[in-house]
Amino acid sequence: MTAPRLVQNATVLTALCAGALLAVPAPASAEGAIRPLASVAPPPAAASGASGTLDPAAAARAYLDELPPAKKARSDAYFEGGYWLQLWGFLYGSAVLLLLLGTGLSARMRDLSERVRWKAVQPAIYWFLFLGVTTLLGFPLSVYQDWWREHQYDLSNLTFGGWMLEQGKGLLVSAILGGLAVMALYAVTRRVRERWWLWGALVGMVILTFAAAIAPVAIVPLFNSPTRLADPRVVVPVLSLARANGIGAGEVWEIDASKQTTRMSANVSGLLGTERITLNDNLLNRASLPEIESVMAHEMGHYVLNHVYKGLLEFGLVILLGFWGVSLLFERLRVRYEARWRIRDISDPAGLPLVALLFSTFMFLMTPVINTIVRVAEQEADLYGLNSSGQPDGFARVALHLSEYRKMEPGPIEEAFFYDHPSGRTRILAAMRWKAEHPETWAPRSP
Numbered sequence: 001m002t003a004p005r006l007v008q009n010a011t012v013l014t015a016l017c018a019g020a021l022l023a024v025p026a027p028a029s030a031e032g033a034i035r036p037l038a039s040v041a042p043p044p045a046a047a048s049g050a051s052g053t054l055d056p057a058a059a060a061r062a063y064l065d066e067l068p069p070a071k072k073a074r075s076d077a078y079f080e081g082g083y084w085l086q087l088w089g090f091l092y093g094s095a096v097l098l099l100l101l102g103t104g105l106s107a108r109m110r111d112l113s114e115r116v117r118w119k120a121v122q123p124a125i126y127w128f129l130f131l132g133v134t135t136l137l138g139f140p141l142s143v144y145q146d147w148w149r150e151h152q153y154d155l156s157n158l159t160f161g162g163w164m165l166e167q168g169k170g171l172l173v174s175a176i177l178g179g180l181a182v183m184a185l186y187a188v189t190r191r192v193r194e195r196w197w198l199w200g201a202l203v204g205m206v207i208l209t210f211a212a213a214i215a216p217v218a219i220v221p222l223f224n225s226p227t228r229l230a231d232p233r234v235v236v237p238v239l240s241l242a243r244a245n246g247i248g249a250g251e252v253w254e255i256d257a258s259k260q261t262t263r264m265s266a267n268v269s270g271l272l273g274t275e276r277i278t279l280n281d282n283l284l285n286r287a288s289l290p291e292i293e294s295v296m297a298h299e300m301g302h303y304v305l306n307h308v309y310k311g312l313l314e315f316g317l318v319i320l321l322g323f324w325g326v327s328l329l330f331e332r333l334r335v336r337y338e339a340r341w342r343i344r345d346i347s348d349p350a351g352l353p354l355v356a357l358l359f360s361t362f363m364f365l366m367t368p369v370i371n372t373i374v375r376v377a378e379q380e381a382d383l384y385g386l387n388s389s390g391q392p393d394g395f396a397r398v399a400l401h402l403s404e405y406r407k408m409e410p411g412p413i414e415e416a417f418f419y420d421h422p423s424g425r426t427r428i429l430a431a432m433r434w435k436a437e438h439p440e441t442w443a444p445r446s447p
C-alpha cells in the first residue's frame with residue numbers, strides 16, 4: 001500500500017526504463033539444447049515498401065490490424081482496469097492512513113517506539129510497526145492486484161507460495177531501506193524544523209541515489225540471478241551493437257525474469273558505477289533477432305542519454321515540490337486534530353501517516369506529470385533505438401507484443417495522462433516514419 005509504495009519510489013527510478021515487454025506463455029525449456037531464436041515474420045504488405053513507396057500511417061495501420069480483436073479487447077481490459085486500480089489503491093491507502101491517525105494507533109506506535117532509549121533509532125522502530133500494519137491492511141488488495149489479477153491475464157509464472165516469498169523479501173528490503181530513510185529524514189527534521197521540506201528533499205535525493213546505485217548489485221539478486229550476457233544466440237550481434245554505441249561487454253546482462261513473469265522486458269539500472277543494461281530471458285527466448293536488437297538499442301538509448309541521472313534530478317524536483325506542499329498543510333491539520341491524532345510536531349514519527357497521506361495525494365495528482373516525464377524519455381530512447389539498430393520492423397513487432405498487457409490505441413488525452421511509455425500505435429508510427437525516410441533499407445535497388 002502507500003507506505004511500501006513510498007519506498008518503491010526508489011525502484012521507480014530504476015524501472016524508469018522498463019523497456020519493451022511482451023507476454024506470451026513460456027515454452028517448456030529444452031535442457032542443454034540451444035534453441036534457435038524466433039523466426040522473423042515478414043512485415044504486412046503496406047509496410048513492406050514492395051510498391052516502391054511507404055506511407056507511414058498506412059504501414060502503421062497494417063501492423064495494428066494484425067492484432068486479433070479478441071486479444072486487443074483483452075489487453076484493453078487489463079490496461080483500463082489498471083486506471084481504476086490506481087484510483088482504488090490511492091483511496092484504500094488513504095483510508096488505511098486515516099485509520100492509523102483517527103484511532104490513535106499511530107500515536108500508540110510512537111509511544112511504543114519511545115521505549116527504546118536511543119532517540120535516533122525511534123523513527124526506525126516506528127517504521128517497522130507502520131510497515132507491518134499497512135502491509136497487513138493492504139494485503140487483500142495486494143493479493144488481488146499483484147497475484148490473482150496477473151494470473152487472470154496469464155502474466156505471472158509465480159505460484160501463490162512463490163509470490164508470498166517474494167512479498168516477504170520485498171518487505172525485508174522495505175524495512176531495511178525504509179528504516180534507514182526515516183532515521184535520516186527525522187534526524188534532519190529534528191534539527192531544521194520548519195525548513196524540513198528543503199533538507200528532507202535533499203536527503204530524499206541522496207536516498208534515491210543510494211537505492212538506485214545498489215539496486216542491480218544488492219536488491220535484484222535477492223529475487224533473480226543476473227549474469228553477464230552469455231546467450232550464444234545473441235551474444236555476437238548484441239555486443240557488436242553495444243560496442244558501436246560505446247558500451248562495454250561487461251555492461252550487458254541477462255536475467256531469469258521468467259521465474260516471475262511472462263512479460264518480455266529489458267531495462268537500464270544502476271548508478272555511480274553499477275550501471276548496466278539487462279535483457280530478460282523472455283525476450284531472448286521468444287523474440288526474433290531484429291526484435292531483440294531493436295529493444296537492446298532502445299535500452300542503449302537510455303544508457304547513452306543518461307536517463308537514470310536525468311530522471312533522478314526530475315524526480316528530485318517533484319519530491320521537493322511535494323514536500324513543500326506537505327509542509328504547507330501538515331501543521332494546520334496537526335493543530336486541528338491534535339486531541340485525536342496526538343502528533344506533537346513535524347519531527348514526531350506519529351505524524352508519518354499524515355505526511356504519507358499528503359504526499360501520496362500530491363503524487364496521485366501528479367500522475368500525468370510523472371508519466372509524461374518518463375514517457376518523454378521513452379520516446380527519446382525509441383528514436384535513439386531506431387537510429388542505432390535500423391530495425392523499424394523489429395521495433396514494430398515488439399510494440400505489437402506489448403499488446404498483451406498494454407492498450408495499443410488510446411485517445412490522445414488518455415495517452416498523456418496514463419501512459420509512462422508511448423502507446424503501441426505511437427511507437428509503430430514512429431518506426432514506420434523512420435522506415436519511410438530510409439528507403440535504402442527497403443526500396444528495390446536500381447540496376
Ligand SMILES: [Zn+2]
Nearest residue numbers: 017018019381
Ligand atoms: Zn525504455
